Amino acid sequence: MQLTNRSKQVSNKEMTFGERIYLPAVVTGMAITLKHFFKKKVTIQYPEVKRYLGPVFRGRHILKRDEQGRERCTACGLCAVACPAEAISMVAEEREKGQEGLYREEKYAAVYEINMLRCIFCGLCEEACPKQAIYLRHDEFVPVFSERDQVVWGKDMLVENMNNQYKREAWTKEEAHALDQKRAAGEIVNVEPRAIP
Amino acid sequence: MELTLFIVKSVIILAVFTITLVVAMYSTLAERKVAGFMQDRPGPNRAGPFGIFQPLADAGKMFFKEDFIPAQANKWLFILGPSLAMLTACLTSAVIPFGNTLKIGGQEIAVQGVHSNIGILYVFGLVALGVYGVMIGGWASNNKFSLLGAIRAGSQNISYEIAMGLSIIAILMMTGSLSIREIIGQQHGGNWNIFYQPLGFILFLVCAFAECNRTPFDLPECETELVGGYHTEYSSMKLGFYLFAEYINIFVSSLMISALYFGGYNFPGMDWVYAQLTASLGDVTGHNVATLIGTAVFFAKALFFIFVFMWVRWTLPRFRYDQLMNLGWKSLIPLAILNILITGTGVLYLKPVFTAWFN
Numbered sequence: 001m002q003l004t005n006r007s008k009q010v011s012n013k014e015m016t017f018g019e020r021i022y023l024p025a026v027v028t029g030m031a032i033t034l035k036h037f038f039k040k041k042v043t044i045q046y047p048e049v050k051r052y053l054g055p056v057f058r059g060r061h062i063l064k065r066d067e068q069g070r071e072r073c074t075a076c077g078l079c080a081v082a083c084p085a086e087a088i089s090m091v092a093e094e095r096e097k098g099q100e101g102l103y104r105e106e107k108y109a110a111v112y113e114i115n116m117l118r119c120i121f122c123g124l125c126e127e128a129c130p131k132q133a134i135y136l137r138h139d140e141f142v143p144v145f146s147e148r149d150q151v152v153w154g155k156d157m158l159v160e161n162m163n164n165q166y167k168r169e170a171w172t173k174e175e176a177h178a179l180d181q182k183r184a185a186g187e188i189v190n191v192e193p194r195a196i197p
Numbered sequence: 198m199e200l201t202l203f204i205v206k207s208v209i210i211l212a213v214f215t216i217t218l219v220v221a222m223y224s225t226l227a228e229r230k231v232a233g234f235m236q237d238r239p240g241p242n243r244a245g246p247f248g249i250f251q252p253l254a255d256a257g258k259m260f261f262k263e264d265f266i267p268a269q270a271n272k273w274l275f276i277l278g279p280s281l282a283m284l285t286a287c288l289t290s291a292v293i294p295f296g297n298t299l300k301i302g303g304q305e306i307a308v309q310g311v312h313s314n315i316g317i318l319y320v321f322g323l324v325a326l327g328v329y330g331v332m333i334g335g336w337a338s339n340n341k342f343s344l345l346g347a348i349r350a351g352s353q354n355i356s357y358e359i360a361m362g363l364s365i366i367a368i369l370m371m372t373g374s375l376s377i378r379e380i381i382g383q384q385h386g387g388n389w390n391i392f393y394q395p396l397g398f399i400l401f402l403v404c405a406f407a408e409c410n411r412t413p414f415d416l417p418e419c420e421t422e423l424v425g426g427y428h429t430e431y432s433s434m435k436l437g438f439y440l441f442a443e444y445i446n447i448f449v450s451s452l453m454i455s456a457l458y459f460g461g462y463n464f465p466g467m468d469w470v471y472a473q474l475t476a477s478l479g480d481v482t483g484h485n486v487a488t489l490i491g492t493a494v495f496f497a498k499a500l501f502f503i504f505v506f507m508w509v510r511w512t513l514p515r516f517r518y519d520q521l522m523n524l525g526w527k528s529l530i531p532l533a534i535l536n537i538l539i540t541g542t543g544v545l546y547l548k549p550v551f552t553a554w555f556n
């Protein structure tokens with residue numbers, strides 16, 4: 001069975017004189033390393049230069065707002081149920097009169113916390129959410145934390161900032177799949193990333 | 198003017214010492230840079246531009262680590278080991294002539310720490326002494342891996358010193374002098390020994406690798422077999438001294454290689470440069486500038502060989518111990534003796550024929 005075209009038959013033949021004195025092999029090896037010495041370096045200078053990780057990368061979480069800036073989350077708890085790491089917890093509250101501009105549904109999450117040490121970034125919360133409220137950003141990591149009180153993220157960290165909205169090309173699986181198929185078929189589709197799911 | 202001589206000599210010795218230490222310091226950075234470049238990555242580049250403060254950061258780290266001495270170790274010998282390694286490494290560069298002469302205050306002063314007519318013997322004596330640092334350190338650690346590493350270092354250095362000495366004898370037969378300055382002087386005008394002693398050069402280079410405990414002969418610190426070899430128990434600046442001594446040894450070996458085989462401070466067209474400089478800058482200044490250019494050339498050659506040391510390290514895998522011994526005793530020593538015979542024939546029979554033919 002041939003796995004690659006680079007495989008070589010092993011042989012036990014006597015080494016020739018040239019092979020036994022070892023120096024030609026040393027020189028060949030040194031030529032190879034010298035060639036690499038002048039090659040372009042593959043390193044990406046990480047904190048300064050960041051590699052694009054693709055549209056399906058699962059980074060830090062965000063609680064989306066709708067087009068009027070209202071929080072989409074209705075504190076149903078499906079994300080917390082779906083979460084295999086049990087990282088999500090929330091406290092629900094009823095929307096009062098006059099809060100219609102703040103919350104989209106009649107019930108909202110007064111407290112919404114994700115433990116970033118427990119989270120495994122599987123994205124099941126995103127799939128479970130019926131209100132398209134929670135997403136894992138493809139463009140941002142959870143930043144490094146040095147203190148324990150930075151580990152549990154509350155609403156202050158999670159809810160979307162309307163001045164700096166999170167934009168995506170596709171917001172549902174179906175949408176993304178259709179886009180992929182179009183691109184695979186050779187139609188180059190340029191979809192403007194949009195902020196509203 | 199005894200005072201001038203004294204001051205200039207002091208400055209030269211101080212400069213030689215400083216340069217040796219700085220070169221060794223930056224060798225640690227260069228090693229990592231070379232390793233990185235050969236593996237398609239940039240190497241350390243965070244401490245200052247291109248990582249030039251990396252050696253300082255390393256030294257700072259070394260100083261602040263816990264200076265640990267094992268309970269069962271022999272305390273004084275444990276401290277003596279790295280000190281001896283460092284001492285012998287630093288002493289070696291004293292007799293190496295870094296340049297021709299400087300004319301200061303009507304005197305010609307050699308750019309050399311100590312003018313010695315047995316310079317090569319001195320260097321070899323100290324190199325042989327260098328193994329004591331490793332042996333004492335490894336033994337005093339009271340650790341079987343350290344002891345094994347030290348024994349390996351001892352047997353390896355003794356084996357390869359023989360081949361190294363024999364390869365030097367061929368040079369001594371040609372020059373008839375033990376003074377390094379004399380050997381360099383005889384290579385003036387493109388008469389580099391490498392053209393007469395290619396085999397001797399290869400033998401000397403291989404032995405120099407073994408003497409410095411560098412890959413492919415770094416069995417004393419073979420971490421796959423011996424944890425850390427003779428410096429398993431060492432930490433903090435004592436470990437730093439061992440590593441530093443290794444880099445000083447590399448620098449001195451590079452200097453020796455370029456002095457013995459590559460003409461030292463001689464370079465092609467140096468007579469023309471000398472004539473131009475003395476003509477335009479005057480006898481004294483021109484002479485001094487020409488000497489400094491020669492010194493710079495010498496250092497450039499030595500730095501190139503430091504690069505070769507690193508180049509080989511990041512190319513070749515380590516030898517097995519029996520291969521090391523076979524290479525040393527069954528290949529290098531017979532070849533060195535053969536080289537002596539060939540050189541003897543050349544000096545006694547061929548040289549008169551050729552000189553008669555050329556005249």
